[in-house]
Amino acid sequence: MFPTNSEQLKPGDSIWQYQIDKYLGKGSFGFVYLAHHKTMTRRLVAIKQLKMSEANPAIIKRFIHESYAMGELFHPNVVLVFELIEPDKYPGVQSYFIVMEYIDGGTLRDWMDRRQPPLTLPDCLRIIKEICIGLAVAHQENIFHRDIKPENILLSADGAHVKIGDWGLAHLEEHAMTQMGDIMGTLNYMPPEQASGLSAVVDGRADLYSVGVMLYEMVTGHMPIDYHKAADQALERALAKNPMVFADKRLQQQIARDAMYQAAENAPRIDPTTFSPNIPRPLRDLLLKAVAIRPDDRFQSAQDFVAAIDALSARLNTPQPSSTSTDERFSKVASLLLQARQKRQERCYSEALQLLGDARKILPHDPGVCLELARIFNLMGKRDEALAVLKEAAAETSDNYVLMRDLGITFMGMKEKEQALQALEQSLALNPNQSQVQKLIRRLKT
Numbered sequence: 001m002f003p004t005n006s007e008q009l010k011p012g013d014s015i016w017q018y019q020i021d022k023y024l025g026k027g028s029f030g031f032v033y034l035a036h037h038k039t040m041t042r043r044l045v046a047i048k049q050l051k052m053s054e055a056n057p058a059i060i061k062r063f064i065h066e067s068y069a070m071g072e073l074f075h076p077n078v079v080l081v082f083e084l085i086e087p088d089k090y091p092g093v094q095s096y097f098i099v100m101e102y103i104d105g106g107t108l109r110d111w112m113d114r115r116q117p118p119l120t121l122p123d124c125l126r127i128i129k130e131i132c133i134g135l136a137v138a139h140q141e142n143i144f145h146r147d148i149k150p151e152n153i154l155l156s157a158d159g160a161h162v163k164i165g166d167w168g169l170a171h172l173e174e175h176a177m178t179q180m181g182d183i184m185g186t187l188n189y190m191p192p193e194q195a196s197g198l199s200a201v202v203d204g205r206a207d208l209y210s211v212g213v214m215l216y217e218m219v220t221g222h223m224p225i226d227y228h229k230a231a232d233q234a235l236e237r238a239l240a241k242n243p244m245v246f247a248d249k250r251l252q253q254q255i256a257r258d259a260m261y262q263a264a265e266n267a268p269r270i271d272p273t274t275f276s277p278n279i280p281r282p283l284r285d286l287l288l289k290a291v292a293i294r295p296d297d298r299f300q301s302a303q304d305f306v307a308a309i310d311a312l313s314a315r316l317n318t319p320q321p322s323s324t325s326t327d328e329r330f331s332k333v334a335s336l337l338l339q340a341r342q343k344r345q346e347r348c349y350s351e352a353l354q355l356l357g358d359a360r361k362i363l364p365h366d367p368g369v370c371l372e373l374a375r376i377f378n379l380m381g382k383r384d385e386a387l388a389v390l391k392e393a394a395a396e397t398s399d400n401y402v403l404m405r406d407l408g409i410t411f412m413g414m415k416e417k418e419q420a421l422q423a424l425e426q427s428l429a430l431n432p433n434q435s436q437v438q439k440l441i442r443r444l445k446t
Contacts, residue, residue: 016085031048047099073141082101082397083401103156111155138207140338148164188223189210195265227263230260337359353373365393417444421444
């Protein structure tokens with residue numbers, strides 16, 4: 001039966017077509033559960049629930065925004081979203097839920113905290129490379145995450161899959177969520193331009209800074225900025241000027257907070273050899289470039305970061321990753337999909353099709369590859385080919401609104417009005433926050 005309130009759910013409770021199996025933990029907006037689809041019983045999903053008692057309109061907007069950002073990024077290195085469930089639009093539902101694929105290996109933070117077996121340098125470089133590939137696809141679509149940190153990176157139990165999650169702070173070029181002066185994100189991983197209140201205008205280099213901090217931490221066990229030292233020094237100076245500060249805890253917190261944000265903007269980054277004297281010079285140089293204060297001094301794109309990692313691995317002649325899986329299929333497909341999207345944007349369709357053909361040989365039914373292939377076929381006017389691959393992808397992932405949306409648009413291009421309307425209405429039912437789809441449905445009905 002459906003739950004009667006919007007607080008924490010119990011095993012056996014139902015949310016739309018999903019049944020809760022167990023409580024997984026608390027996320028940034030509420031609760032997270034493991035569940036299964038009632039008819040497709042082998043499909044395990046993670047369901048993120050917005051805790052309504054703590055939600056204001058801005059939080060609800062961010063929660064919906066996260067489902068939109070994640071849903072648009074059909075890629076092996078991004079957590080796949082199946083649907084957004086909203087109150088008043090689903091029978092008996094009294095909260096907001098995002099239904100997404102379940103990743104069974106925990107977060108990168110969990111992996112970093114494990115003592116046995118420890119992450120080796122090849123492990124770290126492979127994980128960071130896959131994160132960069134996922135971000136490259138997001139940046140191609142003008143989507144910037146703005147809160148990259150180990151807690152938002154998920155791994156499969158064998159380490160073979162690395163996926164970016166929690167896009168609640170993502171900036172989409174056409175769906176801006178913040179104003180100038182907003183400070184959002186997690187300070188330890190926050191780039192200087194974001195710490196200064198320019199969250200609304202950050203670009204992909206901000207995400208790459210956060211990735212650089214993660215790699216720095218994975219290699220050295222430390223942060224490139226000593227925030228505690230900055231806060232302590234600021235408090236010492238304040239107390240020296242006015243001892244009464246000691247009695248005002250709130251003022252102390254404000255002084256410490258201001259000092260840490262100023263450190264993020266201006267403090268020289270600590271040479272990683274301070275913590276790990278045996279770090280090879282090429283790795284040291286890569287780390288310092290990745291966390292440079294000025295965006296122009298960092299890697300200018302996620303592809304540049306990937307190329308630097310590949311060059312470093314070749315130069316250091318690093319062995320294969322040890323504690324994570326060496327299954328390269330998903331990494332290869334992710335890389336091929338990234339390259340194909342770039343070729344599509346450059347209108348080099350034949351080259352893109354060749355890359356996607358190589359990807360299909362590795363993972364024949366990958367929905368992200370099918371979706372990209374269909375988009376290129378549609379651009380080339382090959383509607384029948386586009387329809388065939390979209391139907392194939394929908395057979396594997398029938399409850400994803402992006403697939404159903406593209407299927408509907410393809411039917412429209414083929415003048416199949418009834419089938420187009422059916423697919424678009426299914427897409428809208430899965431995610432009602434699609435103004436483009438709403439317009440298409442109105443046009444078909446009139």
